[in-house]
Amino acid sequence: MEGFKKEEIRKGPWKAEEDEVLIKHVKKYGPRDWSSIRSKGLLQRTGKSCRLRWVNKLRPNLKHGCKFSAEEERVVIDLQAEFGNKWARIATYLPGRTDNDVKNFWSSRQKRLARILQTSGTPSSSNSKPEKNKNEVPVFQDVPTLEAPVFSSSMEEESSYFDNPEQIRMMPLPSLVKTELPDGGYANLSQYEPLSTIPFPQIPQLQPDLLLSPESQELLARLDDPYFLSVLGTADTPELGGAAQFSLGPPLFDPVLSSGCVNSAADVANHVTPDTLFDEFPSDMFDLIEPLPSPSDW
DNA sequence: AATATCCGCAACCGCCGGAGG
DNA sequence: GCCTCCGGCGGTTGCGGATAT
Numbered sequence: 001m002e003g004f005k006k007e008e009i010r011k012g013p014w015k016a017e018e019d020e021v022l023i024k025h026v027k028k029y030g031p032r033d034w035s036s037i038r039s040k041g042l043l044q045r046t047g048k049s050c051r052l053r054w055v056n057k058l059r060p061n062l063k064h065g066c067k068f069s070a071e072e073e074r075v076v077i078d079l080q081a082e083f084g085n086k087w088a089r090i091a092t093y094l095p096g097r098t099d100n101d102v103k104n105f106w107s108s109r110q111k112r113l114a115r116i117l118q119t120s121g122t123p124s125s126s127n128s129k130p131e132k133n134k135n136e137v138p139v140f141q142d143v144p145t146l147e148a149p150v151f152s153s154s155m156e157e158e159s160s161y162f163d164n165p166e167q168i169r170m171m172p173l174p175s176l177v178k179t180e181l182p183d184g185g186y187a188n189l190s191q192y193e194p195l196s197t198i199p200f201p202q203i204p205q206l207q208p209d210l211l212l213s214p215e216s217q218e219l220l221a222r223l224d225d226p227y228f229l230s231v232l233g234t235a236d237t238p239e240l241g242g243a244a245q246f247s248l249g250p251p252l253f254d255p256v257l258s259s260g261c262v263n264s265a266a267d268v269a270n271h272v273t274p275d276t277l278f279d280e281f282p283s284d285m286f287d288l289i290e291p292l293p294s295p296s297d298w
Numbered sequence: 299a300a301t302a303t304c305c306g307c308a309a310c311c312g313c314c315g316g317a318g319g
Numbered sequence: 320g321c322c323t324c325c326g327g328c329g330g331t332t333g334c335g336g337a338t339a340t
Contacts, residue, residue, distance in 0.1 A: 013309080014309090033325095047326075048325085048327090088329085099327095099329080100307085104307060104308090107330090111304090
């Protein structure tokens with residue numbers, strides 16, 4: 001590794017060799033002393049860059065390449081309302097997710113919502129094609145207060161974790177708090193006590209002369225279907241107007257979705273996530289959803 | 299098939315706070 | 320009290336793949 005000029009700092013994508021060096025360093029010294037990696041001439045990366053690479057990509061037990069499950073999405077939505085943009089804090093509730101993951105998820109979601117509101121707010125929107133809006137998800141307001149989990153949010157573990165590769169592989173995530181569920185399963189989000197009810201985006205009373213597409217009418221009809229509601233959660237109010245609420249607790253808490261990656265189409269086919277759920281909504285359905293207040297108004 | 303647009307992701311940047319000299 | 324260094328965090332950007340036109 002000689003020949004490194006200390007002034008030359010490498011940026012951009014990491015190479016496999018660099019990852020190897022970083023992993024070796026962490027195995028040996030633990031996830032700390034990031035700046036020493038460069039001062040020792042091991043890598044031409046800054047300490048910050050090394051730390052980021054470890055935390056976001058190389059750390060054990062990360063969920064790479066799998067979308068947020070319905071449960072994870074709900075947790076993020078709830079906790080964002082509770083904590084604001086404290087991504088690192090929110091990430092501690094989500095085993096295998098990093099603050100960067102949460103941040104990226106949220107910003108993608110915000111962009112989608114912005115677009116949906118933009119299109120639904122225009123007079124011609126009910127004539128517009130579904131386009132990308134088919135993936136839009138709702139925003140939940142006035143979410144319940146949640147209790148913080150009892151664990152250290154620090155990623156810095158004892159160096160004993162790094163004595164051998166197997167220990168690294170099996171290293172428990174600090175945020176992984178398991179609780180036995182009534183049905184015998186385990187919830188990783190144990191502190192996430194009964195997620196009571198989360199307000200659904202308000203849908204105003206339908207006007208008799210309001211023209212809806214056949215799909216929308218069919219969808220509204222399905223809201224009376226017990227099974228459909230069980231997917232959404234249970235409605236606390238018979239009518240959808242005003243403060244219609246849906247329980248997003250157990251019905252949406254699916255061990256398959258919440259505990260691991262769901263990547264195959266078959267896995268997804270049998271589960272309804274917020275995204276897949278709203279895939280079914282014709283675009284003109286969103287014309288009925290009132291514009292949301294900005295986060296600053298919460 | 300070509301182009302435009304969207305989206306997810308990885309990584310960088312700047313700010314902040316704590317620790318140590 | 321100050322300065323410097325380091326690590327942590329949130330915001331932002333740029334790239335590449337996917338999707339729509």
